[in-house]
Amino acid sequence: MLKPFIAVLLMALVTYLPRVLPLVLFRKEIKSTFIKSFLKYVPYAVLGALTFPDIFDSTGDYITAIVGTIVALFLAFREKSLVIVAVGAIIAVYVTGLII
Amino acid sequence: MVLSMTSEELQMFNQKQFTYGFRKGLPIAFGYIPVSFTFGLMATRGGLPVWLTIFISLSNLTSAGQFAGTELILTGAGLFEITLTTFIINIRYMLMSFSLSQKIESKINIKQRLIFGFGITDETFTMASLKQGKLSYAFMLGLITGPIAGWTLGTAMGALVSEALPLSISNAMGIALYAMFIAIIVPPSKKSKPILFIVLLSVLITILLKYIPVFSFISGGFRIIIATILSACAGAIFFPDKEETINNSEEATAC
Numbered sequence: 001m002l003k004p005f006i007a008v009l010l011m012a013l014v015t016y017l018p019r020v021l022p023l024v025l026f027r028k029e030i031k032s033t034f035i036k037s038f039l040k041y042v043p044y045a046v047l048g049a050l051t052f053p054d055i056f057d058s059t060g061d062y063i064t065a066i067v068g069t070i071v072a073l074f075l076a077f078r079e080k081s082l083v084i085v086a087v088g089a090i091i092a093v094y095v096t097g098l099i100i
Numbered sequence: 101m102v103l104s105m106t107s108e109e110l111q112m113f114n115q116k117q118f119t120y121g122f123r124k125g126l127p128i129a130f131g132y133i134p135v136s137f138t139f140g141l142m143a144t145r146g147g148l149p150v151w152l153t154i155f156i157s158l159s160n161l162t163s164a165g166q167f168a169g170t171e172l173i174l175t176g177a178g179l180f181e182i183t184l185t186t187f188i189i190n191i192r193y194m195l196m197s198f199s200l201s202q203k204i205e206s207k208i209n210i211k212q213r214l215i216f217g218f219g220i221t222d223e224t225f226t227m228a229s230l231k232q233g234k235l236s237y238a239f240m241l242g243l244i245t246g247p248i249a250g251w252t253l254g255t256a257m258g259a260l261v262s263e264a265l266p267l268s269i270s271n272a273m274g275i276a277l278y279a280m281f282i283a284i285i286v287p288p289s290k291k292s293k294p295i296l297f298i299v300l301l302s303v304l305i306t307i308l309l310k311y312i313p314v315f316s317f318i319s320g321g322f323r324i325i326i327a328t329i330l331s332a333c334a335g336a337i338f339f340p341d342k343e344e345t346i347n348n349s350e351e352a353t354a355c
Contacts, residue, residue, distance in 0.1 A: 013183075015186065016217075018194040020197065021194065026198060027201070040199070041332040044285055044288065044302070055282075058277070059271050064272070069278075077287075080283070081131070082128060086135065086283065090272050
């Protein structure tokens with residue numbers, strides 16, 4: 001288990017550094033409207049790219065994944081909490097898997 | 101305003117800020133449980149010991165990066181490949197950290213930055229950036245406490261029950277991570293056209309890079325970086341400084 005353990009330490013390091021370096025290095029306020037707007041939009045862009053299309057490969061079956069995605073989108077559109085959306089999608093995938 | 105407070109008033113203010121942050125972090129903490137549960141399942145099913153699986157969540161505290169890194173560990177990939185892939189997926193945290201560096205109170209010192217920075221995730225960042233006004237150190241500490249506990253606890257539960265759980269359930273749980281991302285991006289996209297545009301553009305770019313054969317040399321991590329930079333740039337060009345639109349969506353994501 002030594003190699004996996006070292007791998008995990010390295011993963012932790014390259015996860016921690018991007019989180020703290022900008023916080024430590026940039027202490028002045030940015031005035032540029034462009035940069036400010038860009039930074040505000042980053043999380044939405046990242047999460048969109050992380051979710052689609054990979055969500056369709058997440059359950060081992062396209063049909064169950066599509067049903068789960070539709071349920072997640074519907075619940076999120078109704079502004080349900082993180083837990084409800086996650087659990088709702090899991091149940092939808094599981095039930096669809098039982099039916100097909 | 102803080103300068104004129106006595107030390108007792110300051111402590112009260114800090115406690116309030118911590119509690120407020122903690123409450124904002126609770127929905128994230130609960131949302132993390134099914135996702136980290138899935139991670140615990142996946143890692144121990146793959147052959148990692150329970151302690152290492154829990155240690156991954158505690159030390160990495162990230163979704164996409166540790167899922168990818170752990171899969172590589174399980175397939176026997178080299179240390180360099182594991183580290184580089186994880187790093188590339190996590191580069192997005194630099195953008196978030198950079199953004200937060202503009203939003204936190206400037207008096208927060210380096211040691212405090214090194215501490216609360218550990219807890220920046222897609223979800224805590226989104227919550228922090230949607231909060232009105234400057235962010236205090238106490239608020240940030242409160243915000244990250246629940247999610248760290250939820251992420252670790254969920255992993256431990258998944259790792260411990262993995263033998264007992266049928267495959268059909270663990271397959272279904274694979275969607276949890278993505279469902280959580282959907283829960284974060286849909287409400288603001290509903291209220292703000294610029295955000296909807298940016299999300300759709302980012303997805304479109306990712307799909308093009310993934311399925312057009314010319315781009316097949318671009319790995320998954322780089323696809324996400326390219327899509328993020330291009331679409332957030334397009335957003336900044338076409339919809340500059342839409343401060344109000346974004347802040348309006350606070351209530352939606354908060355509950």
